Structure formats: structure tokens, C-alpha cells
Amino acid sequence: MARNDFILIVDDDPEIRDLLQLFLVRHGYRVKAVPDGSFLESALEPPNLPPDLIILDLMLPGGDGLSWCQWLRKRSRIPVLMLTARGAETDRIAGLETGADDYLAKPFHPEELLARIRSVLRRTRSFPDRLDSESIREFRFGDWRLLTGSRELIDPQNVRIALSGAEYRLLRIFLERPQTVIQREVLTEMLWSRSPQPTDRSVDIQVSRLRHRLHDDGREPSxxxxxxxEGYLFALAAQPAR
Amino acid sequence: MARNDFILIVDDDPEIRDLLQLFLVRHGYRVKAVPDGSFLESALEPPNLPPDLIILDLMLPGGDGLSWCQWLRKRSRIPVLMLTARGAETDRIAGLETGADDYLAKPFHPEELLARIRSVLRRTRSFPDRLDSESIREFRFGDWRLLTGSRELIDPQNVRIALSGAEYRLLRIFLERPQTVIQREVLTEMLWSRSPQPTDRSVDIQVSRLRHRLHDDGREPSxxxxxxxEGYLFALAAQPAR
DNA sequence: TGTCAGCGTTACAATTCGTTACAGAATGCG
DNA sequence: CGCATTCTGTAACGAATTGTAACGCTGACA
Incomplete structure (x- = not known):
């Protein structure tokens, strides 16, 4: 497991929810567990971070699992692992037909769930999907350009500036949300997939380092x-180009 | 079902073989059924047409299913659906870890098998470029060319450069996913079909060796x-040619 | 105006990665 | 089959990036 993958569990059974959450957190995943699908709608919208995988119980109240899976498939490529009742073959078939990436019948062995999660995530990672934002070739801001394909920054004098991993990601976040205050907590989540401690200064450091790359002065920033x-705000307008 | 997909069944049980073949042919698939894995070696070589999906019994004579799956994963992207014994959870986990795309426990309902076949093929079809990549004759990137038939690299001065097996495979992975970060774990999986240990430096070494071939400097890479x-990123755009 | 929380920066320690050397395995050739 | 060459994995050293700690500055509030 490369990073703290974020897994969303949707199951109306609180016992299953708690057991799964405990088990997966212990294996290093970030987990959010909810009892029904209504959270899914906001989960895909900014500023929420989309999950890396959704575990969805097929038998939600009102038989909702299937329709939520359909809803998801129309809007997102997030992999879905569906939980079904033992023996409910027609349910499994219907789930697979609606685009679930995998299924697992309750009751299941936790180690098998883990192997399936890894397998689905590995598959998804082998073929990174080009979301809309990923197909943006370049951002322009002022006289600067950021080439997304090669992760290079071009300054106003056309000099190539190498960015470190964190610097690139931070600048990317700003360019995707220009002229908008981004809260420090959100930046921490997006940069490091973790919640900040109260005295966490990591964001400040990275902002300072990125400012240095951009010849910006933290005392009199442009x-x-x-x-x-609150947080930070990228002051220039940013133009994406494809 | 869009086309006459070709499915290869590998199962030592002649009854299962015959039943599956009859059932799948009736649903419009082209099917070949063999009792062991020795047919697999020639199945991947010209002039044989590679199957679109392989149904592989895990309990072949001598417990061969797993090792055949490993063998396949090193050589081919052909999806593998593995048949296991009911309740054999450790078998299923091992199958998934060796790269099987899905599994089904015997005895199974034929309709579920059909749904799984469709699901696996649909997933594979989501990335048609990947499947067609075997017919790509050449990749161009910058002033370089990679000839896939002879596995030769041609530098900007038209000098032929020989690549080792791992170097070629690594470069191929990059050319199939240009301008996309590929995680170190994924590279390890794709190059060696194993998960990396925490201190594994194999990818770094191979990247360093490939950089040397490409006259790239790891400290100031182009x-x-x-x-x-995270991983590595091939910075240039790559053009496949047939 | 004084205080203090929040933030900018810098220095240093820890971690990750690039490269090289060497040994063993694999391959090719006579 | 033996030998030479190539490939690959391991270990180690050094460079670059990132995290942590600390000091000083700034802004908000009483």
C-alpha cells in the first residue's frame, strides 16, 4: 500500500461498518463509514476529497445499493466493491452488470476483503484514468507556465525550473482553484492524505518553498x-490549456 | 457482446470443459478447451491468435494453476478468470495476489460465469489502447525511436542501442503511459510480478540503467x-506507430 | 499599547533516491 | 562443455528533498 488510500464504506449495518473500519484502519487505510448513499453525492464534489475505493452494500434500505452503483458509474470511475448476501447470485450478477468492479459475499473473511481491495486498487493504478483535470496540458498564470505532462515550471524569462513533488502538487492545487481561499486543513489533506495536528507547520514550509521557486516574498506576496x-489564496487568474 | 471473443478454457475435468464450452459457444463465444497449461505457451505466439480471456482452473494436476497464472502475468495482459474450489479462501487470495482478474468458485451458476466474463471483458475493453499495444511496431519520443519487433532503441543520431530485457520492459511501460506518474509499487508489479519489500531498490536501479541508455541525468533529468x-514520470509525449 | 497567536523563514536531522561496485546467475559462442 | 560476456540483485555512499524545531515578525484583539 503506497499511500493512505481513502476508502468509503456504505453499509446500513453498524456492526459491519465498525468492524470494517477498524480492520481497514489497522491496515493503514483512511476510512469513512456511512449508513446510506446520501453521502456519495457530496463525496464527489470539491472541497471533499474523492475516495480511492467505495465499499457499497447492495442491500441498503430500500434496495438502494444497485441504483447508487449505477449513479456512481455515470459520474465517476472510482472503483466499487459491492457487498452482497451469501447465495444471492442474481444480486451479484446485477451488481456486475451495473459496473461494480468486484463483489464479496457476506459473511466474508477479512483477509479476502483485503486481497480484493488491493487487487481492485492495483488494477485501477495500472491504468491511471485521465480525468478532465489530468488532460490539461498546461496552466498559464501571469507570465509563468506549468507544464503538467513533464511537471516543469517555466518562468517569465522562459527558464525551466524543476519542482519537487510536493511543490508541484501544491502549485497544482492552487492553479486548479485560483483566487479562492483554500483552508490549511484542506491543503494538508490534499498534499499528504492526513489530517493536520494542531501545531502542524508543514503547509507553511511548503508554501514558503513554493514562494521561493516563484520568486514571491512571503512578507509582501504577489x-x-x-x-x-484560514489558509492561502492564489492571487492570479490561471488559464488551463489542453 | 460486441464481437466473437475467443475464450480459452484450461481445466483437467473433461465434464467441466465440455459443459463450459457448450454453454459459452451457445452464447456466441469462440472457445477452445484444453486439459492443462502446456497449450498456453504456444497460445501467446504467432501465428496463433491470443485469446481474449483465459479461464484457468486453479487445481490443475500438480497444483499448476497458480504458477501458470504467474507465468501468464509476466508475458501477457490477457485477463484471467480463475476457477477455485468452494471455500478455498486461501486459494482465492493467492490467485488474486498473483494477478488473476477474477475468480469463481465451483460449482457455479452458469449465468454468474457469464456475467463475470462480461464484466472482465468490459473492464479490459475500457482500455482498448492497452490491448492493441501488442501490434504497435514502433514508439517515437523526441528524436528517439523504439522498435518493438527487434526490441532496439534508435537514438537521435540513428545509432542502434541494445536494451536488456528489464530495460526494454521498463521503457515500454513508460511509452505506454507517457506523462503520467507511475507508482514505484506498480512498476515493481509490472516488471517482476511481485510486490516490493519496504527497502526494495530494484526499480531505482533499473530506472538508473535506463536513464544511462537514454543519456538522461538522474540529477537533472529530461x-x-x-x-x-510516489514514483516516476516519463516527461515526453510518445507516439505509437503501427 | 501590550500581548499573544499565527505565520515566514532558516537550519539541521531524517528520509528517499541516484549511482557505482561487486558477486552470482544467465546467456551466448566456440 | 567451458569460457566470456551480459544481466541482475545487493550493498554502500553521497546528494537532494522533506520534516522538525526554533527564532523573529506581523496582525488581531483586549
Whole structure:
């Protein structure tokens, strides 16, 4: 497991929810467990971070699992692992036909669930999907350009500037949300897939390092402005190009 | 079912073989059924047409199913649906870990098998470029060319450069996924069909060796960029030619 | 105006990665 | 079959990036 993959569990059975959450957290995943599908709608919208995998019980109240899977498939490529009742073959068939990536019949052995999660995530990772934002070739802001394919920054004098991994990701976040305050907690989640501790200064450091790359001065910033008590704001407009 | 997909069944039980063949032919598939894996070696070589899906019994004589699956995964992207014994959870987990695309426990309902076949093929079809990649004659990137038939690299001065097996496979992975970060774990999986140990440096070594072939400098790379903590990125666009 | 929380920066330690050398395995050739 | 060459994995050293700690500055509030 490369990073803290974020797994969303949708199951109306609180016992299953708690057991799964405990088990998966112990194996290093970030987990959110909800009793029904209504959370799914907001889960796919900014500023929420989309899950890496959704575990969806087919027998939600009102038989909703299947329709939520259909709903998901129309909007997202997030892999879905569906939980079914033992022996419910027609359910499994219907789930597979609606686009679930895998299924597992309750009751199941936790180790098998883990292997299936890994298998689905591995498959998804072998063929990274080009979401809309991934097909953006370049961002322009002021006289700067960020080439997304090669992860290179071009300064106003056409000099190539190498960015580190974290610097690139942070700049990318800003360019995708220009002229919008992004809260420090959200930046921490997006950069490091973890919630910040109260005294966490990691974001400040990375902002400082990115400012240095962009020849911006933190005391009198032109590009990256601090909103005290909230977060940071990228001041320029950014134009994506394909 | 869009086309006459060709399915290869490998099962030592003649009754299962005959039943599956009859059932799948009736649903429009082209089917070949064999009792053991020795047919697999010639199945992947010209002039034989590679199957679209392989149904592989895990309990072949001598417990061969698993090793055949491993063998396949090193050589081919052909999806594998593995048949296991009911209740054999450790078998299923092992199958998934060796790269099987799905499994089904005997005895099974034929309709479920059909749904799984469709699901696996649908998934595979989501990435048609990947399947067609075997017919690509050449990749061009910058002023370089990679000839896939002879596995030769041609540099910008038209000099032929020989690549080792691992170097070729690594470069091939990059050319099939240009301008996309490929995680270190995924590279290890794809190159060696195993999960990396925490201190595994094999990928780094092979990347370093490939950089050397491409006259790229790991400290100031032009072609293969490191994304620290994640993986590697091939920075140039790549054009396949047939 | 004074205080203090929040933030910018810098230095240093820890971690990750690039490269090289060497040994063993694999392959090719006479 | 023996030998030479190539390939690959392991270990080790050094460079670059990132995380942590600390100091000083700034802004908000009483």
C-alpha cells in the first residue's frame, strides 16, 4: 500500500461498518463509514476529497445499493466493491452488470476483503484514468507556465525550473482553484492524505518553498497570499490549456 | 457482446470443459478447451491468435494453476478468470495476489460465469489502447525511436542501442503511459510480478540503467523524472506507430 | 499599547533516491 | 562443455528533498 488510500464504506449495518473500519484502519487505510448513499453525492464534489475505493452494500434500505452503483458509474470511475448476501447470485450478477468492479459475499473473511481491495486498487493504478483535470496540458498564470505532462515550471524569462513533488502538487492545487481561499486543513489533506495536528507547520514550509521557486516574498506576496486564520489564496487568474 | 471473443478454457475435468464450452459457444463465444497449461505457451505466439480471456482452473494436476497464472502475468495482459474450489479462501487470495482478474468458485451458476466474463471483458475493453499495444511496431519520443519487433532503441543520431530485457520492459511501460506518474509499487508489479519489500531498490536501479541508455541525468533529468515518495514520470509525449 | 497567536523563514536531522561496485546467475559462442 | 560476456540483485555512499524545531515578525484583539 503506497499511500493512505481513502476508502468509503456504505453499509446500513453498524456492526459491519465498525468492524470494517477498524480492520481497514489497522491496515493503514483512511476510512469513512456511512449508513446510506446520501453521502456519495457530496463525496464527489470539491472541497471533499474523492475516495480511492467505495465499499457499497447492495442491500441498503430500500434496495438502494444497485441504483447508487449505477449513479456512481455515470459520474465517476472510482472503483466499487459491492457487498452482497451469501447465495444471492442474481444480486451479484446485477451488481456486475451495473459496473461494480468486484463483489464479496457476506459473511466474508477479512483477509479476502483485503486481497480484493488491493487487487481492485492495483488494477485501477495500472491504468491511471485521465480525468478532465489530468488532460490539461498546461496552466498559464501571469507570465509563468506549468507544464503538467513533464511537471516543469517555466518562468517569465522562459527558464525551466524543476519542482519537487510536493511543490508541484501544491502549485497544482492552487492553479486548479485560483483566487479562492483554500483552508490549511484542506491543503494538508490534499498534499499528504492526513489530517493536520494542531501545531502542524508543514503547509507553511511548503508554501514558503513554493514562494521561493516563484520568486514571491512571503512578507509582501504577489502570488500566494496568506489569509490569517484560514489558509492561502492564489492571487492570479490561471488559464488551463489542453 | 460486441464481437466473437475467443475464450480459452484450461481445466483437467473433461465434464467441466465440455459443459463450459457448450454453454459459452451457445452464447456466441469462440472457445477452445484444453486439459492443462502446456497449450498456453504456444497460445501467446504467432501465428496463433491470443485469446481474449483465459479461464484457468486453479487445481490443475500438480497444483499448476497458480504458477501458470504467474507465468501468464509476466508475458501477457490477457485477463484471467480463475476457477477455485468452494471455500478455498486461501486459494482465492493467492490467485488474486498473483494477478488473476477474477475468480469463481465451483460449482457455479452458469449465468454468474457469464456475467463475470462480461464484466472482465468490459473492464479490459475500457482500455482498448492497452490491448492493441501488442501490434504497435514502433514508439517515437523526441528524436528517439523504439522498435518493438527487434526490441532496439534508435537514438537521435540513428545509432542502434541494445536494451536488456528489464530495460526494454521498463521503457515500454513508460511509452505506454507517457506523462503520467507511475507508482514505484506498480512498476515493481509490472516488471517482476511481485510486490516490493519496504527497502526494495530494484526499480531505482533499473530506472538508473535506463536513464544511462537514454543519456538522461538522474540529477537533472529530461526524460525520466522522479516524483519523490510516489514514483516516476516519463516527461515526453510518445507516439505509437503501427 | 501590550500581548499573544499565527505565520515566514532558516537550519539541521531524517528520509528517499541516484549511482557505482561487486558477486552470482544467465546467456551466448566456440 | 567451458569460457566470456551480459544481466541482475545487493550493498554502500553521497546528494537532494522533506520534516522538525526554533527564532523573529506581523496582525488581531483586549
Amino acid at each position: 502570488l500566494i497570499r496568506t489569509v490569517r486564520g | 526524460l525520466i523524472r522522479t516524483v519523490r515518495g
